[in-house]
Amino acid sequence: MVDLFDTAPEAPEMDAQRPLADRLRPRTLSEVIGQEQVIGPDAPLGMMLDAGSLSSLILWGPPGVGKTTIARLLADETDLAFVQISAIFTGIADLKKVFESAKIRRQNGKGTLLFVDEIHRFNKAQQDGFLPHMEDGTIVLVGATTENPSFELNSALLSRSQVLVLNRLTLADLERLAQRAEKELDRALPLTGEAREAMLEMADGDGRALLNLIEQVMAWKGDKKLDVEALSTRLMRRAAIYDKSGDEHYNLISALHKSVRGSDPDAALYWMARMLTGGEDPRYLARRITRMAVEDIGLADPQAHAVCLHAWETYERLGSPEGELALAQAVTYLAMAPKSNAAYVGFKAAMAAAKKTGSEPPPKHILNAPTSMMKDQGYGDGYAYDHDAEDGFSGQNYFPDSMKHGVYYQPVERGFERELKKRLDYFAKLRAKRQGG
Structure with missing residues (x-):
């Protein structure tokens, strides 16, 4: 949507000196594009x-x-x-x-x-x-x-x-605007079809930027239509909108994170490239992809965390642009890795339980008793040393006496967590057997 209208100018000589965006200013909302x-x-x-x-x-x-x-x-x-x-x-x-x-x-x-x-x-x-x-x-x-x-x-x-x-203008919106400009100027743009599309893309959804590009193209001398290469030589592509401290910054990192979580390496690489071409600090990306490893891959692939840390270290040693390839490899690895947020969810549940239960003490049998008075108070009394058990598992209770045994970590049936789930189920059966006995 930009400033434009279809009516003919009243004073052609004076009107020709006005910027195209001003000459195409809408007079009613119905004339607004987009x-x-x-x-x-x-x-x-x-x-x-x-x-x-x-x-x-x-x-x-x-x-x-x-x-x-x-x-x-x-x-x-x-x-x-x-x-x-x-x-x-x-x-x-x-x-x-x-x-x-x-x-x-x-x-x-x-x-x-x-x-x-x-x-x-x-x-x-x-x-x-x-x-x-x-x-x-x-x-x-x-x-x-x-x-x-x-x-x-x-x-x-x-x-x-x-x-x-308000949304950025689509290519169809920009094409309508270009047609209005041609009508106002009474002349077709001297561009091939591919060059015309390239010019619309150069505007990057900005109607005012497109009209400025059109004014430049129309000012060129010659009757021959320009192709994409000639157009690119004469015009600079509009810089992509990106503010490292603004809203677009958070939009793009959100797109990158969700692409990784959604197991789409191509989309993840694209959004990472968008951020880098916009001037984002690669160290910020290194920190965020490491967060993705612990938040969205977790123990489904314990190696993912190490891959990110090694990529971060590689970037610090090589710098840009070579070090950015290591970050790209880490992003690709994360996108393809099995996903689990079980540890993340479990930790949040444990934090909620900790806040709710306040200052409940541990059961006395798992407390150390370095003094005789503490022994008299029952500290350490009845503690079962797990290594002395036949299978290395005592099955004792480690929660406060007033609490039921919490269940916070629930591994998924993906990646390495599939094996962890088997172990957890095994321990749960042994615990029920030992405590029942």
Whole structure:
């Protein structure tokens, strides 16, 4: 979704000097490309406009998908004054002036739609400053952010707003935009079919970036259509969106982790490559894949943990880019390894039991008795030394006397844990036999 419309320009000579994105600015929501899940008749904005009641909004999405455009059009559709500020350049004093102007406007019978770009960059105090003016109807707030609002915005602000998620433009959306640009410029793009598709991919879902690319291509001299190689030589691919401390960082590591857990080595390698090409620190990846080994493979393949540690050590010795291959091999190994979170689940259950039972002491028969007084108290009395048992297993109770024997670790029938399950079942039968006797 971007700024575009189909009507012919009123002043061709002046219009030709305006940026293409400005010339193709939509005049109604129906002219917006993409984001039907937000602006359609049965979508949130469509329902609000139909009911004649617009609430404060947070528009969350990547760059170039039309957040500013939607805000402008909402102001037009609801007959509100449109005021735009950026959190990057606006301070407390500026906000006070904006609010005072909105109050005067309201007294004169005109409401205000305040569009705040990069709203997540405001600190807590600044965000709190919007609340009274939202509550008394002085402003309808429409904030735009590329970051996850649940992490970056105050809960009080979120509770008074509806969050709408805008998606990156699809290739089909970008193609529609390219066609509108060709109509506006009255000229077809001088590209082969494959080169045209490559240009759309270069935009990486950003409509504004695509229009900038189109302007560059249209400015080139010559009538011959360019192929992919010629296009790539003249244009640089748009850098992938990736902020090592932002929302996309967590999205991609989640995709990598779940691909490993889902035993898909190809997807795991792809997401790892996406993170590395985005500038991620390989040491962060080394730490996270080691976590995957202990969390999702566990004792189903005890070697997986060692594979990750050795890959980490190899990276430290070789550095980039050679050391990254060791990390890639570790990721591939994890994806193909048998999976079990039995130890992870068992540990969480044991932690919950430990918190619940508080300070219950161990049974006296497994306590050491280094002094005569402790022996008199029964410490160590009746302890059965397991190595003295015929099969090396005494079957004694090791839980507090007031507790039932807990069952926390339940191995799965996969990988090495299949053998551990056999051992556990064997010990359980012996324990029942010994304690029963």
